[in-house]
Amino acid sequence: MQQLCCLKVKKLKRHKINRCLIVCDGYIGKRLLNIYLKKNEGSSFAIISADGASNVLHLLNIKPRYIIGDLDSIFPDVLSSFINSGVSIKRIIEQEHNDLEKCIMFSISKGMNDITVIGYGGNRIDHTINNFSILKKYYKKCSIRFIDDEFEVFxxxxxxxxxxxxxxxxxxxxxxxxxxxxxxxxxxxxxxxxxxxxxxxxxxxxxxxxxxxxxxxxxxxxxxxxxxxxx
Amino acid sequence: MQQLCCLKVKKLKRHKINRCLIVCDGYIGKRLLNIYLKKNEGSSFAIISADGASNVLHLLNIKPRYIIGDLDSIFPDVLSSFINSGVSIKRIIEQEHNDLEKCIMFSISKGMNDITVIGYGGNRIDHTINNFSILKKYYKKCSIRFIDDEFEVFxxxxxxxxxxxxxxxxxxxxxxxxxxxxxxxxxxxxxxxxxxxxxxxxxxxxxxxxxxxxxxxxxxxxxxxxxxxxx
The missing domain is CATH 2.60.120.320 (Thiamin pyrophosphokinase, thiamin-binding domain)
Known part of the structure; x- marks a missing residue:
């Protein structure tokens, strides 16, 4: 029995997901996203969508595992569609952390310490600069990098x-x-x-x-x- | 005679341009540029184009007063066209300062201490972050602000x-x-x-x-x- 338990724990550990792709609501390159998904096909990682980024994922027919944020940017029909297809929704309403930080805090709490972020910039410049501050805040707590069409930033x-x-x-x-x-x-x-x-x-x-x-x-x-x- | 000299000096001072618009080679909003030019029609300011930004200005039929940079990004035909139409070209080849900083140094040397920058971001993220470092380096030496379609940053x-x-x-x-x-x-x-x-x-x-x-x-x-x- 003890042996069985050990086996179960080992199996769980083996299947524990420690990687995630956080998709933020900035510029999301369709090509980049497709390359990332193709390269990582078959490997275990979770897609975490930050609020309004879900609208783009829905358009691209990509289903995240989680949607996180105060949910003021996701379109109601997109939210309904993702709820119906089993996506886990975490509504976090507070002003001290932005959506990217909420996603990072959540991923770390789930043991996903290997974090890739896309869509972190390209729209509002204050958001972009803010996100660099968040990169600095977390880079010692986890492995975190930002990627866009050309660059990986860490x-x-x-x-x-x-x-x-x-x-x-x-x-x-x-x-x-x-x-x-x-x-x-x-x-x-x-x-x-x-x-x-x-x-x-x-x-x-x-x-x-x-x-x-x-x-x-x-x-x-x-x-x-x-x-x-x-x- | 002395009076005439004084008058001349006064006239020169009155017409001295102390404002400039530096156009960098990032995302340049055509609408923003047109609004800026319309609002400032009739007032004295110089347009300074940072190297490759000249290609966009040429497309938009906007003639800068100066083109500054190492000139590795401006198209040869655009350069020829602007030279023929009397634009002043300042080729500065050195690696310690980027094109924005070269433009700011030049504008300050010409007494243009009221600086507006557009096209500072939106393309390469390393350039964008770099430009914020330059904003910090110069904001005490002159009045400088970055503008994009929505925001003014200072x-x-x-x-x-x-x-x-x-x-x-x-x-x-x-x-x-x-x-x-x-x-x-x-x-x-x-x-x-x-x-x-x-x-x-x-x-x-x-x-x-x-x-x-x-x-x-x-x-x-x-x-x-x-x-x-x-x-």
Whole structure:
């Protein structure tokens, strides 16, 4: 009996979903979404739709697992349709957190600590900047990245390294400040230097190697790398 | 003779242009641009085009006074056409400043300290975030604001007040941090509170008065207000 219980627990653990795709109500690239879904076909992840993003998912015939937010942006017929098809609705009415943050808090509470966010920008600029603040708030609590048609954006406070394509753009920014930055594989290398909002930007760099290494001693860096549809 | 010289100097001063519209190579709303040009018809301001933005201006049949940048994005035929029609071209090749910053540096050097920027965002997200860093770098040196179809964005480190429309959205963000914020006329008032990137956002506020007042004791605030096409 004990053995059976252990097996059950193991089975549950094996099937526990720790990845999610949060779809926000900014610009949602249909092509990007299709590539993501195709690449991840067969693997376990949950789609979490932030309020009004559900309208676009409905149009694209994509069914999220959860819809989260104060539900003031989702069209009533879309809400009814998703309720009827078994989507779990979490209405959270409070003003202190925006819809993206509500989705992240929910995903972490469900053990989904590997988070990809699309639709985080492209419409209202205040929302976009706000969402970067939320990225900074959560990047130490979970693995979180923003993706759009071209870029994958994430934050680091120690180091990162990844394969890349020579000649392609990479941008890095102190967010708000990073000291002791050392890079390898970039056209304009940083050698124990600082980047800070309002003082010095590190955008518009370029890979001169197929391997990029970036490290810093203090503070935090935003990294904008091309994703080449490999996610 | 001395009197004549004085008159000449006075005339020059009277005609000195201290305002400019910098057009960057992000999303440029044709409607916004037309409204701006119509509203400012007859008043003195210079249009400064940042490199590739010139292609859009050419399409819209708008002639800038200056084109500035490393000129790697402007189409050759557009460049030729603008050169032939008397536009002043300033080719600046260096990597430490992006095209927006080159335009701002140039405009300040020409005494144009009242700067409006359009096309600052909407395309590449790294450029957009970079441009906010530049806004922060220059807002104490000149009057500078970003405008898009809906919003006017500017920074303060003391206080601001402006007429508004009840019910309309306003967002404010510590950039990266602001302390001792006091607001009047907002639905979610701040009473000697702090906002900071990665800790607490102040987006999604709303006017409950036709007069808004915002002040802070320390740090810097980004203000996102609707412009209602009054610029």
């Amino acid at each position: 934050m680091i406070n120690k180091k990162t390294e990844f394969d890349y394509k020579r000649g392609e753009i990479i941008s890095i920014m102190g967010f708000p400040k990073a000291d002791g930055i050392v890079t390898e594989g970039l056209q304009y290398p940083l050698k124990n230097e600082s980047l800070e909002i309002g003082k010095r930007e590190g955008a518009l760099n370029r890979a001169i190697s197929d391997k990029i290494k970036i490290s810093l001693k203090k503070g935090e860096l935003l990294i904008f790398k091309k994703h080449f549809n490999t996610f | 920074m303060i480190n003391k206080k601001t007040e402006f007429d508004y429309k009840r019910g309309e959205i306003i967002s404010i963000m510590g950039f990266p941090k602001a302390d001792g914020i006091v607001t009047e006329g907002l639905q979610y008032p701040l009473k000697n509170e702090s906002l900071e990137i990665g800790k607490r956002e102040g987006a999604l506020n709303r006017a409950i008065s036709d007069k808004i007042k915002i002040s802070l004791k320390k740090g810097e605030l980004l203000i996102f207000k609707k412009h209602f096409n009054t610029f």
